[in-house]
Amino acid sequence: MKILMFGRGVISTLYGWALEKAGNEVDFYVRPGRAADFGSSVDVDIRDGRASSKGKPVQENWPITLREDLEPDHDYDLIIVSVNHDQLDSAVDFLQPRVGGATILIFNNVWADPAAAISRLPREQVAWGFPGGGGGFDVTTLHGGFAKSIFLGDIDGSSRTDRHRVVRELFTKAGFSISDIADFRSWLWFHFILDAGIMVGWLRMGSFDALVRSRPALKEVVRLVREMIPVLTAKGGTSRLGAAAAKYIPASIFGFAMQKLLTGDNLYTFIMTQAQNTGRNDYKSQADYPRDVLADARRLGVTVPRLEANEPAFR
Numbered sequence: 001m002k003i004l005m006f007g008r009g010v011i012s013t014l015y016g017w018a019l020e021k022a023g024n025e026v027d028f029y030v031r032p033g034r035a036a037d038f039g040s041s042v043d044v045d046i047r048d049g050r051a052s053s054k055g056k057p058v059q060e061n062w063p064i065t066l067r068e069d070l071e072p073d074h075d076y077d078l079i080i081v082s083v084n085h086d087q088l089d090s091a092v093d094f095l096q097p098r099v100g101g102a103t104i105l106i107f108n109n110v111w112a113d114p115a116a117a118i119s120r121l122p123r124e125q126v127a128w129g130f131p132g133g134g135g136g137f138d139v140t141t142l143h144g145g146f147a148k149s150i151f152l153g154d155i156d157g158s159s160r161t162d163r164h165r166v167v168r169e170l171f172t173k174a175g176f177s178i179s180d181i182a183d184f185r186s187w188l189w190f191h192f193i194l195d196a197g198i199m200v201g202w203l204r205m206g207s208f209d210a211l212v213r214s215r216p217a218l219k220e221v222v223r224l225v226r227e228m229i230p231v232l233t234a235k236g237g238t239s240r241l242g243a244a245a246a247k248y249i250p251a252s253i254f255g256f257a258m259q260k261l262l263t264g265d266n267l268y269t270f271i272m273t274q275a276q277n278t279g280r281n282d283y284k285s286q287a288d289y290p291r292d293v294l295a296d297a298r299r300l301g302v303t304v305p306r307l308e309a310n311e312p313a314f315r
């Protein structure tokens, strides 16, 4: 398959690498003028979780093809978009006249209504997913990894299309397993409020390491997430699965489970540590999550006193 990764960010490089190694043709679209900065190869120092649960270490200099333009009659089969949630509008603007025959896989955090966010694209050409990996760039080297599983979801019937099936097959053939999510809108929003809670804790404690070492700070994250669930429902989402767990399981038990996961000898802890150590999450990218949730809470008239009390940490 001929695949264009939109941007040469962390997620696009991780999954571009995996998909090219699986026999696909992979290029990267970067902003005009950026190709020279990035150069014609990228150093990857990652863990590949398809091989084992802790991830097989991979270190190599990977030659890549960058392009700074995209003509409307291109022949890409798939364009994978994984940008920061506040960049999605500009990515859609760029792609709108250039979709051609490609399927567009949106593979990132979304806090807007997903259908509205992509309303300028042909809806039947859009598929939805989320990475099971992460990390960050330390100058020119990508540090991070990915798990065996990625998420693919349904938004308003999107998973019933042939295009969704083709994306599913692409990742499956590349050795990934798929977590299918029925109500992906709610899943994305719950993931976002989870990130918002973690980012408040991270900002307050000064580092991700300090957050995960502190049981009281993790309990506060759980209480924050619980408080934000009504924002998700006011936006039209349903609170199931993770949201129900955050709501009904006592904060102390949930905090304990989070600590076990986030400090254990596992790929998830490794990925978050790499994201932290490379500075992937600067102040702006951390503060954006709780700030955007608070803005919607205020717009929708949902009271979030705990989040408001923490506002000085992310204003």
Ligand SMILES: NC(=O)C1=CN([C@@H]2O[C@H](COP(=O)(O)OP(=O)(O)OC[C@H]3O[C@@H](n4cnc5c(N)ncnc54)[C@H](OP(=O)(O)O)[C@@H]3O)[C@@H](O)[C@H]2O)C=CC1
Residues within 6 Å of the ligand: 006, 007, 008, 009, 010, 011, 012, 029, 030, 031, 034, 082, 083, 084, 085, 087, 090, 091, 094, 107, 108, 109, 110, 131, 133, 134, 135, 136, 271, 275, 280
């Ligand atoms: N990194 C991680 O650990 C994880 C990330 N995610 C999510 O995945 C998504 C992507 O994250 P990540 O890869 O880390 O982010 P990055 O910032 O590393 O990558 C985003 C890339 O998209 C490019 N881009 C954005 N808008 C445009 C545009 N209009 N034209 C051209 N290029 C554009 C950026 O270019 P430029 O630098 O020039 O702006 C950048 O290279 C986010 O939603 C994130 O929350 C999910 C799990 C883990």
Ligand SMILES: CC(C)(CO)C(=O)C(=O)O
Residues within 6 Å of the ligand: 109, 134, 135, 195, 272, 275, 280, 281
């Ligand atoms: C891992 C994290 C919080 C930051 O890198 C992220 O972007 C995400 O989970 O969506």
